[in-house]
Amino acid sequence: MNADKVLDAKGLACPMPIVKTRKEMKELESGQILEILATDKGAKADMTAWAKSGGHELLDTQEEDGVLKFWIKKG
Amino acid sequence: MAGKTAIIASNGTLFDAYKVYNIATAAAASDHEVAIFFTFEGLNLINKEAYGQLPLPEGKEQIAEGFAKGNVPAIPELVEMAQELNVKFIGCQMTMDLFGLEKEAFVDGIDVGGAVTFLEFAKDADVTLTF
Numbered sequence: 001m002n003a004d005k006v007l008d009a010k011g012l013a014c015p016m017p018i019v020k021t022r023k024e025m026k027e028l029e030s031g032q033i034l035e036i037l038a039t040d041k042g043a044k045a046d047m048t049a050w051a052k053s054g055g056h057e058l059l060d061t062q063e064e065d066g067v068l069k070f071w072i073k074k075g
Numbered sequence: 076m077a078g079k080t081a082i083i084a085s086n087g088t089l090f091d092a093y094k095v096y097n098i099a100t101a102a103a104a105s106d107h108e109v110a111i112f113f114t115f116e117g118l119n120l121i122n123k124e125a126y127g128q129l130p131l132p133e134g135k136e137q138i139a140e141g142f143a144k145g146n147v148p149a150i151p152e153l154v155e156m157a158q159e160l161n162v163k164f165i166g167c168q169m170t171m172d173l174f175g176l177e178k179e180a181f182v183d184g185i186d187v188g189g190a191v192t193f194l195e196f197a198k199d200a201d202v203t204l205t206f
Contacts, residue, residue, distance in 0.1 A: 019156060
């Protein structure tokens, strides 16, 4: 999936992936897509909840070699 | 603002600091308006001399290694992040007086107030937590 920006949050513990995602998302325009890479297992549930609460759309999630990938479209 | 979160921090170990600041920064990152009322030992969490070297709870010293390995941000880093996210810090005047501490002993940008200051903020909060 084509992302407008990629955020590498690998190795970071809660709540850093969310804090960094918020920061990156602020820079994007509505409709643009942010790809996030994380290794914090809690991010799976947290990203879903965060996107929902902020009115964004979680387009897809994948897991590859212990790295979680998220694609979120800015609402 | 998506919501409002009011937190009371009344304990002063490293565990307490993580509980308070993780929830506060996560709430702020989810566009909540957030205020933390620091009272009694909770004042350690914003005390310039203490907050960088908070003790582990008694008997839990072996967890120090887990913190080092877990890539968890240091408390001063979380404080800075919370302030960047506009989390409001309120120091409890009454306990500051009891402990003989002035506003200058604490990180910059705190407000000092009493119980009513916090209650005024918390009365219409969506989430209220005590640590």
